[in-house]
Amino acid sequence: MSEITPFESEVAKLIVDTLNLDVDSADIKPTEALFGSGLGLDSIDALELAMAISKKYGFQLRSDDSNNAQIFSSLRALTTHIQHSRSA
Amino acid sequence: MSANWLKQRERGSKLLLVLFVNATRLLGRSTGRLILYPICFYFMLFSRQANRASRGYLQRVYGAPVGWRQVFRHYYDFACVALDRIFLLTGDYRRLNVKVHNAEALLRYLDRQQACILLGGHLGSFEVMRVLGGDRGLAIRILMYEENAAKMRDVINCLNPELARRVIAIGEPETLLRVKEAADKGELIGILGDRVREGDKAVSCNFFGQPARFPAGPLMLASVLKLPVVFGAALYRGGNCYEIFFEELAARVDLDRQQREQELAALMQRYVDRLEYYCRLQPTNWFNFYDVWERADEN
Numbered sequence: 378m379s380e381i382t383p384f385e386s387e388v389a390k391l392i393v394d395t396l397n398l399d400v401d402s403a404d405i406k407p408t409e410a411l412f413g414s415g416l417g418l419d420s421i422d423a424l425e426l427a428m429a430i431s432k433k434y435g436f437q438l439r440s441d442d443s444n445n446a447q448i449f450s451s452l453r454a455l456t457t458h459i460q461h462s463r464s465a
Numbered sequence: 466m467s468a469n470w471l472k473q474r475e476r477g478s479k480l481l482l483v484l485f486v487n488a489t490r491l492l493g494r495s496t497g498r499l500i501l502y503p504i505c506f507y508f509m510l511f512s513r514q515a516n517r518a519s520r521g522y523l524q525r526v527y528g529a530p531v532g533w534r535q536v537f538r539h540y541y542d543f544a545c546v547a548l549d550r551i552f553l554l555t556g557d558y559r560r561l562n563v564k565v566h567n568a569e570a571l572l573r574y575l576d577r578q579q580a581c582i583l584l585g586g587h588l589g590s591f592e593v594m595r596v597l598g599g600d601r602g603l604a605i606r607i608l609m610y611e612e613n614a615a616k617m618r619d620v621i622n623c624l625n626p627e628l629a630r631r632v633i634a635i636g637e638p639e640t641l642l643r644v645k646e647a648a649d650k651g652e653l654i655g656i657l658g659d660r661v662r663e664g665d666k667a668v669s670c671n672f673f674g675q676p677a678r679f680p681a682g683p684l685m686l687a688s689v690l691k692l693p694v695v696f697g698a699a700l701y702r703g704g705n706c707y708e709i710f711f712e713e714l715a716a717r718v719d720l721d722r723q724q725r726e727q728e729l730a731a732l733m734q735r736y737v738d739r740l741e742y743y744c745r746l747q748p749t750n751w752f753n754f755y756d757v758w759e760r761a762d763e764n
Contacts, residue, residue, distance in 0.1 A: 397722050419666065420640060420641050421641065421682065421685045421686055421689060423638075423641065424641040424642065424644075424645060424686070424689055424690075425689045427642060427645075428645070428689070438642060439642065439646075440639040440642035440643040440645075440646055441639075442639075445638040445639050445642070446638040449638065
């Protein structure tokens with residue numbers, strides 16, 4: 378597994394702060410699953426996270442994006458999506 | 466067991482259902498209602514699990530042992546409401562007599578095009594609210610476990626495709642983003658909040674004096690979106706009469722992060738209290754034919 382990037386740590390911190398999680402943001406592995414077996418987030422957490430991302434990075438996550446399941450699969454996938462959407 | 470209703474197998478094939486729907490439309494409501502008698506007797510004789518659940522529930526409501534007549538009435542009300550869905554969905558419901566109480570609780574938000582959650586349960590007919598709302602130009606979106614009632618969805622699709630399009634399926638990655646987009650547009654979001662599925666976050670509430678688990682999702686969702694929540698129940702009062710009741714549950718749900726669990730539990734209990742109140746008003750309208758109470762308290 379590769380090292381965590383600075384932007385990934387920033388997003389990890391956003392996840393922990395937004396959802397008030399009882400974990401250290403540094404402990405979130407970039408490739409670990411955010412939902413279900415991994416970090417154990419649920420769909421309401423995903424919505425809350427989507428809203429926090431919109432607010433902080435100024436773009437909307439949309440329901441008609443067919444990649445939503447992939448986008449939210451891991452910290453790395455989410456961070457990549459934010460980087461792309463922000464610069465788009 | 467909270468997830469029992471999921472495991473209960475849907476009886477009858479899709480073909481039979483479609484046949485019944487068409488026969489009913491052809492023969493009319495009165496004839497359809499006659500056919501319900503043998504159907505209800507059949508279910509009363511052969512679905513022991515549902516029988517036990519009905520009896521257990523009715524005994525809690527009445528506080529006394531119940532006989533087969535009350536259980537039959539429970540089945541019959543369920544069947545009548547299901548039958549009326551056919552007429553509601555095809556727009557052929559002028560003969561239904563629907564009385565609405567406290568519509569202001571809902572119109573307060575809708576008139577200003579402010580999104581709100583209409584929280585109901587499997588109590589009476591949600592379809593009546595949904596169809597009448599649609600009639601009056603209210604954009605109601607319904608959150609629904611579609612895979613669960615796939616047969617029913619086919620029927621809805623075939624009877625009223627426009628209404629079917631307003632359903633937001635639960636359990637997809639996009640589900641809650643769709644809800645948020647509907648809320649952003651000021652739409653009304655209907656949710657049935659009384660059935661817990663496996664894996665759902667559930668809260669134990671007092672229901673007829675004993676703890677029962679209810680899903681936390683609907684009110685957590687309201688809190689994330691900061692929406693008002695209106696309780697709604699459309700009771701079937703026998704014959705062709707329905708009565709719809711609306712009550713404001715919360716002007717704006719915004720659970721405090723630090724005290725989320727306590728605030729959530731208090732709000733959920735308010736919802737369950739309303740359910741209980743309307744169950745008492747029309748006991749045979751509670752359409753959850755499985756044991757909703759927690760097992761540890763059964764002894």
